[in-house]
Amino acid sequence: MNLDLEPFQRYSAEYWIDRLALEPHVEGGYYREVYRSTTEVKPGFSSTPRSAATHIYFLLTGDAFSAFHRITADELWHFYEGDAVAVYEILADGTLLTHLLGTDATKGQMPFCVIREGSWFGSRLTGEGSYGLVGCTVAPGFLFTDLELADRTTLIAQYPQHETLIESLTR
Numbered sequence: 001m002n003l004d005l006e007p008f009q010r011y012s013a014e015y016w017i018d019r020l021a022l023e024p025h026v027e028g029g030y031y032r033e034v035y036r037s038t039t040e041v042k043p044g045f046s047s048t049p050r051s052a053a054t055h056i057y058f059l060l061t062g063d064a065f066s067a068f069h070r071i072t073a074d075e076l077w078h079f080y081e082g083d084a085v086a087v088y089e090i091l092a093d094g095t096l097l098t099h100l101l102g103t104d105a106t107k108g109q110m111p112f113c114v115i116r117e118g119s120w121f122g123s124r125l126t127g128e129g130s131y132g133l134v135g136c137t138v139a140p141g142f143l144f145t146d147l148e149l150a151d152r153t154t155l156i157a158q159y160p161q162h163e164t165l166i167e168s169l170t171r
Helices: 013-019 152-158 162-167
Strands: 030-036 054-061 065-071 074-081 084-092 096-101 110-115 120-125 129-137
Touching: 013 054, 013 129, 013 152, 054 065, 054 120, 074 096, 084 110, 096 110, 096 162, 152 162
Parallel strands: none
Antiparallel strands: 030 054, 054 129, 065 120, 074 110, 074 129, 084 096, 084 120
């Protein structure tokens, strides 16, 4: 049986930005919303109904990072293509979790992680990578009014044990 498979082709960040019509994101990187559920729910933290779930493509390049921020819902991260992405999550008690998104299990990478509602989180590529393409699903659905970008000074005062990381992932 001859399948005539073509060798795996790795595309560039520019290819994905163009192909997926990605735009700059306020927290860093590039994104485009590709799904917004027509089913609405009324979560306890909101007086306004919202979509049950939303999903975006999100791309980081080697020189970019997603600044520390938090939202009012859980966010599910899915790895698609490129280099490994580290997602740093600071829980309310100060515990730091590092989620390594990628496909090399021998390096501790996993293709999926969950960021808990209310946690501070930011991300960047690991090592010398050129780009990482992921997807982010938020349930209940994301609204920009739910996004809180971290203030560097305030976050360091709250979690001084993570000062170096916070300085590197805030603007």
